[in-house]
Amino acid sequence: xxxxxxxxxxxxxxxxxxxxxxxxxxxxxxxxxxxxxxxxxxxxxxxxxxxxxxxxxxxxxxxxxx
Amino acid sequence: xxxxxxxxxxxxxxxxxxxxxxxxxxxxxxxxxxxxxxxxxxxxxxxxxxxxxxxxxxxxxxxxxxxxxxxxxxxxxxxxxxxxxxxxxxxxxxxxxxxxxxxxxxxxxxxxxxxxxxxxxxxxxxxxxxxxxxxxxxxxxxxxxxxxxxxxxxxxxxxxxxxxxxxxxxxxxxxxxxxxxxxxxxxxxxxxxxxxxxxxxxxxxxxxxxxxxxxxxxxxxx
Amino acid sequence: xxxxxxxxxxxxxxxxxxxxxxxxxxxxxxxxxxxxxxxxxxxxxxxxxxxxxxxxxxxxxxxxxxxxxxxxxxxxxxxxxxxxxxxxxxxxxxxxxxxxxxxxxxxxxxxxxxxxxxxxxxxxxxxxxxxxxxxxxxxxxxxxxxxxxxxxxxxxxxxxxxxxxxxxxxxxxxxxxxxxxxxxxxxxxxxxxxxxxxxxxxxxxxxxxxxxxxxxxxxxxxxxxxxxxxxxxxxxxxxxxxxxxxxxxxxxx
Amino acid sequence: xxxxxxxxxxxxxxxxxxxxxxxxxxxxxxxxxxxxxxxxxxxxxxxxxxxxxxxxxxxxxxxxxxxxxxxxxxxxxxxxxxxxxxxxxxxxxxxxxxxxxxxxxxxxxxxxxxxxxxxxxxxxxxxxxxxxxxxxxxxxxxxxxxxxxxxxxxxxxxxxxxxxxxxxxxxxxxxxxxxxxxxxxxxxxxxxxxxxxxxxxxxxxxxx
Numbered sequence: 175x176x177x178x179x180x181x182x183x184x185x186x187x188x189x190x191x192x193x194x195x196x197x198x199x200x201x202x203x204x205x206x207x208x209x210x211x212x213x214x215x216x217x218x219x220x221x222x223x224x225x226x227x228x229x230x231x232x233x234x235x236x237x238x239x240x
Numbered sequence: 241x242x243x244x245x246x247x248x249x250x251x252x253x254x255x256x257x258x259x260x261x262x263x264x265x266x267x268x269x270x271x272x273x274x275x276x277x278x279x280x281x282x283x284x285x286x287x288x289x290x291x292x293x294x295x296x297x298x299x300x301x302x303x304x305x306x307x308x309x310x311x312x313x314x315x316x317x318x319x320x321x322x323x324x325x326x327x328x329x330x331x332x333x334x335x336x337x338x339x340x341x342x343x344x345x346x347x348x349x350x351x352x353x354x355x356x357x358x359x360x361x362x363x364x365x366x367x368x369x370x371x372x373x374x375x376x377x378x379x380x381x382x383x384x385x386x387x388x389x390x391x392x393x394x395x396x397x398x399x400x401x402x403x404x405x406x407x408x409x410x411x412x413x414x415x416x417x418x419x420x421x422x423x424x425x426x427x428x429x430x431x432x433x434x435x436x437x438x439x440x441x442x443x444x445x446x447x448x449x450x451x452x453x454x455x456x457x458x459x460x461x462x
Numbered sequence: 463x464x465x466x467x468x469x470x471x472x473x474x475x476x477x478x479x480x481x482x483x484x485x486x487x488x489x490x491x492x493x494x495x496x497x498x499x500x501x502x503x504x505x506x507x508x509x510x511x512x513x514x515x516x517x518x519x520x521x522x523x524x525x526x527x528x529x530x531x532x533x534x535x536x537x538x539x540x541x542x543x544x545x546x547x548x549x550x551x552x553x554x555x556x557x558x559x560x561x562x563x564x565x566x567x568x569x570x571x572x573x574x575x576x577x578x579x580x581x582x583x584x585x586x587x588x589x590x591x592x593x594x595x596x597x598x599x600x601x602x603x604x605x606x607x608x609x610x611x612x613x614x615x616x617x618x619x620x621x622x623x624x625x626x627x628x629x630x631x632x633x634x635x636x637x638x639x640x641x642x643x644x645x646x647x648x649x650x651x652x653x654x655x656x657x658x659x660x661x662x663x664x665x666x667x668x669x670x671x672x673x674x675x676x677x678x679x680x681x682x683x684x685x686x687x688x689x690x691x692x693x694x695x696x697x698x699x700x701x702x703x704x705x706x707x708x709x710x711x712x713x714x715x
Numbered sequence: 716x717x718x719x720x721x722x723x724x725x726x727x728x729x730x731x732x733x734x735x736x737x738x739x740x741x742x743x744x745x746x747x748x749x750x751x752x753x754x755x756x757x758x759x760x761x762x763x764x765x766x767x768x769x770x771x772x773x774x775x776x777x778x779x780x781x782x783x784x785x786x787x788x789x790x791x792x793x794x795x796x797x798x799x800x801x802x803x804x805x806x807x808x809x810x811x812x813x814x815x816x817x818x819x820x821x822x823x824x825x826x827x828x829x830x831x832x833x834x835x836x837x838x839x840x841x842x843x844x845x846x847x848x849x850x851x852x853x854x855x856x857x858x859x860x861x862x863x864x865x866x867x868x869x870x871x872x873x874x875x876x877x878x879x880x881x882x883x884x885x886x887x888x889x890x891x892x893x894x895x896x897x898x899x900x901x902x903x904x905x906x907x908x909x910x911x912x913x914x915x916x917x918x919x920x921x922x923x
Binding site: 385417448462 | 610630639
């Protein structure tokens with residue numbers, strides 16, 4: 175086994191800042207990207223649904239006029 | 241075939257002449273940027289000699305960048321670009337003519353002024369020669385690649401900054417080989433390899449860039 | 463409106479089929495990414511031995527190298543889709559290119575960031591003008607340029623085509639930039655600084671790195687599929703099938 | 716001769732029109748009508764190959780526009796909203812340049828004549844920036860007097876900012892062009908009396 179204890183693992187032979195700094199930022203960025211992508215999908219669907227409803231309403235109004 | 245090339249070249253040179261203040265402003269910008277560096281890094285002659293190739297090349301690059309927006313912007317706003325795209329001749333021809341006119345009116349004055357600036361940096365005669373040669377071979381790539389960037393950003397809000405972001409990374413190899421040529425000459429290793437690479441780059445850009453510019457212009461007016 | 467729907471349906475059959483396919487495939491790739499990441503991290507932290515020269519800090523390699531690879535692959539794939547878009551005039555390919563760019567830029571940044579953190583204990587500096595780091599930085603600028611250009615153009619058709627031209631011009635320049643920077647680097651610094659690692663890499667180290675690379679691939683595919691889906695919806699909003707998609711998701715909500 | 720089938724145009728997010736079909740034969744004068752914003756200018760730009768249609772196609776003499784681009788550009792003339800006029804050049808220089816780019820082998824004398832014909836004789840050597848709006852328009856229109864051998868004329872609001880006499884003269888010239896087997900497709904908000912029977916194509920019927 176490489177690591178004697180968990181604290182040994184977390185200290186990474188004194189390079190904790192560099193190793194965990196790398197992994198931490200990477201996974202934080204990935205999480206951020208996922209959140210942004212999924213939120214964007216929700217926003218787009220909402221916006222398009224609103225547009226659609228507005229269009230339907232105006233079409234109905236037109237029909238009534240005629 | 242050639243007539244549209246010559247007509248556009250003649251017209252753009254004539255316009256540059258009528259608007260010669262623009263050309264002078266570019267030249268003045270080049271000079272001022274180059275002259276700023278000694279104030280920043282100190283006027284120690286050895287240091288100046290070392291940084292001179294890089295400084296002059298960076299200044300030339302920035303001056304070219306500033307002049308790029310002129311390439312198509314006026315023709316775009318007054319509708320000449322549409323008419324050029326409706327010309328029966330292939331667009332590559334007149335794009336090339338416009339780029340050549342740009343090179344003649346921006347790069348050539350810089351190249352002529354470069355030896356004078358080299359004096360300010362106490363460059364040796366042979367280094368100055370190599371600098372002029374490297375500019376002569378390298379600046380066509382700046383105009384050609386810059387033309388693609390100018391065509392892509394035509395008529396966009398904040399187009400100037402965007403243009404810089406698009407083309408400056410692409411200019412890095414030219415800067416490396418251009419300034420590298422002078423460095424190599426100073427180091428006594430000979431600048432032939434650098435100069436040949438610059439020349440080869442110019443030919444490659446000449447073959448490819450006008451097509452990209454023409455395609456970008458076509459979509460810019462759509 | 464009605465006539466428009468008929469035409470777009472006829473011409474853009476591909477996005478219509480691709481949209482649900484992407485939705486079905488993405489979770490699988492995401493799951494694969496999670497599994498590969500777990501395996502890779504296990505191999506990297508619990509199986510791979512301590513490096514004789516560098517100690518533990520070398521373990522950054524398990525994300526640094528896959529991220530650097532990915533950032534370059536993604537640019538190549540972007541250029542590929544751009545070329546497809548220009549040659550065959552398909553719209554989906556431009557959307558793919560635009561969906562790829564942010565992930566490529568993210569990996570590019572990760573490669574730079576981890577490179578800097580790795581460099582500090584190894585070379586004593588966060589940043590050296592190493593050929594790979596420098597060209598990675600320029601690649602990041604190319605990504606930013608692509609994203610800025612496609613976002614600055616309001617007309618989607620023009621944005622697609624302009625982005626495609628830029629991606630291709632960039633792709634031709636990437637190797638030129640890399641070799642010029644490499645040459646410049648050897649001339650100016652000597653070959654003393656280089657990212658090449660200890661000559662013989664333990665098999666377990668290599669395994670961990672490759673598994674992490676697979677994880678990066680799977681992640682990229684998943685996230686790009688997720689990102690391209692709303693793009694497709696926006697671009698194809700005039701079509702009937704998008705209306706159906708919106709209605710079903712409305713009913714579900 | 717000029718044939719348009721199933722043409723659809725997308726501007727930004729909006730489908731402007733769809734299913735436009737139009738055929739223009741030699742000697743015909745076609746006016747594209749419709750309210751503002753219906754896409755008249757967009758249609759003209761599609762017709763002359765400046766823009767790509769969302770759907771459908773434009774053919775010239777039986778060949779799709781993409782296939783016959785060079786020949787089509789030789790045989791078509793488009794005058795848009797912008798006068799295609801550089802402010803630093805004189806009307807004569809502008810006109811000569813435009814004609815040369817269009818592949819018309821025209822000498823300076825004919826350009827001067829054309830400018831005189833459109834009523835710009837005295838201004839021909841002044842820089843274009845001192846011209847009035849109507850005069851700028853005329854410099855563009857002067858190309859029509861050099862292009863009698865170009866069969867298809869696509870004109871976007873050619874009569875705007877012209878005085879009565881100039882409108883009269885231009886209308887006569889368009890009539891003459893049609894009489895010689897030319898084709899004119901144009902938009903105009905003015906009621907101009909033509910000798911040629913004018914066909915009106917109402918774009919509003921195809922609007923989405």
